[in-house]
Amino acid sequence: MTTMVGALAIRASLAEPLGCVTDLPPLRDAALPGWTDLVFGGHDISMLRLCKKAHSLVGAGVLPAPIVEAVAGELDQIERHLRPAPAGRNQAETIQQTVADLRAFREQHDLERVVVVNVSSTEPLIVAHPAHESLAALDAALPVADVLPASSLYAYAAFTAGCSFVDFTPSTGARLPALAELARRVGTPFAGSDGKTGETLLKSVLAPMFAMRNLRVRSWSGLNLLGGGDGANLAQPEANAAKVASKQRVLKETLGYEPEGQTRIDYVPDIGDLKTAWDLITFSGFLGSRMRLEFTWHGCDSALAAPLVLDLARLTAGAHEQGTAGPMPQLAFFFKDPIGEVSHSLADQWHDLVDWVTGWTDDPS
Incomplete structure (x- = not known):
């Protein structure tokens, strides 16, 4: 919620992009989507309207009331693009329904890139399953057994729909060999895990x-x-x-x-x-x-996390545009438990991020 209100406020020059590192000089001129390029949609388990959620955050001291009032109309527009989470007869069908939603969202808004960001509740640690080790084994298991947690179902659907994926939670997400194989096969990047905010x-x-x-x-x-x-x-x-x-x-x-x-x-x-x-x-x-x-x-918590979600969406879309596929350890700066063998020093992670992004070209061809 705070992410969407913040993006709308920045777009309308109602607020500064404080907390967004993509607005710092080393990254500001990189080949990233602009604030006006961002379009929001998603799956939500809550039936409460977005404006109601935003006003509840005003009452909690998280969001400023004047900003929420100013963007209320745009929140109503975003709400039209929210859907309940699919629930198929098996995990294969649930993935198919999610893929259909992602493709419809992209086509409706004529988008070049879609980034799926998991900001749902933390899942328990999973028990390893043989189906996690290869894409062939996973595809064989999905119609007959529940072998993936919800975060991994979304990662599978994102890659299948040609979308990149960011896990802002410590959940499993794309961190399975089978899903990394799928991401590389279809040419989509992914990042995680667990946003580093406090x-x-x-x-x-x-x-x-x-x-x-x-x-x-x-x-x-x-x-x-x-x-x-x-x-x-x-x-x-x-x-x-x-x-x-x-x-x-x-x-x-x-x-x-x-x-x-x-x-x-x-x-x-x-x-x-x-x-x-x-x-x-x-x-x-x-x-x-x-x-x-x-x-x-x-x-x-929301004010610390929201700008990082916006940064990650912009950076991941930019990386996808540059042809990046598979895990992105260069985004370790944002995560408690980053993917890959990386330094856990914030300063080292920052230098790695800047070097990576400033090495992009405006025309990946």
């Missing part, structure tokens, strides 16, 4: 500092408090475990070892869309001296 963003800055200064991190514990729909979903043990696993990866990858401590996520309904993270880091320095660092992060 505590993990700070970890990706602070952990390289400890490593570069040769300071030994003894423990790193974090407590995350959040409300809203995400908080309610993450109160479920299976979804919580998937999210925590995604958040923890940066420390081991950056430090080269895993310090003591754990990350917790607790649901506090009263704080709504706001979230708080408190971290305690203990470390050793010269001559074994013991020291500590604490930080507290207060943020609005």
Whole structure:
């Protein structure tokens, strides 16, 4: 919701694109779709009208009321392009119905590129299945067994329809060998996983500092408090475990070892869309001296995530235009648990992103 309101506000010059890194000088002139080129649609499990959702976010202190009023008419237009999630007799049929929706959306708006972004609730970690290993095995299994989580069904449908795919959640999405095979075969790119918006963003800055200064991190514990729909979903043990696993990866990858401590996520309904993270880091320095660092992060989850979704849609569409296919580790800058063997330092990820995008040409031919 915040993503759509924000894009409409930027398009109408009602707001600055704060938080959108594609508006920074190194990327601003890249071969990316403009703000006026973006068209929104999708599948939604909620029957509440978009304007009602937007006003509820005004009440929660997330969106400014004047902006919501100014874009209300355009939200009504977007609502015409929302559909309930398909539910076929089997997973193969569900994919076919989703593909039909994607193709109809592209044709209706005469679009060159469609980017499917998964912003649904976090799924539990999946159990590996032999059908995940190859496209042939997956195609044989889909009509007779439920072998894919919903996020992977959408990735399969996106690739089949010639669309790129971004997983903004820690769900499985396109991260299966069979789906990577399909993406390369049809020439579509994908990126993920789990947008990096708060505590993990700070970890990706602070952990390289400890490593570069040769300071030994003894423990790193974090407590995350959040409300809203995400908080309610993450109160479920299976979804919580998937999210925590995604958040923890940066420390081991950056430090080269895993310090003591754990990350917790607790649901506090009263704080709504706001979230708080408190971290305690203990470390050793010269001559074994013991020291500590604490930080507290207060943020609005939607306002932190929405500009990244817009960035990812623009960058992924641009990469598709350039002929990129398969996984895009160059977009690791945006994710807690990025695809591929990449640095988890935010600074390294930023340089990789800029070098990649500025190497594009306006005419991929």
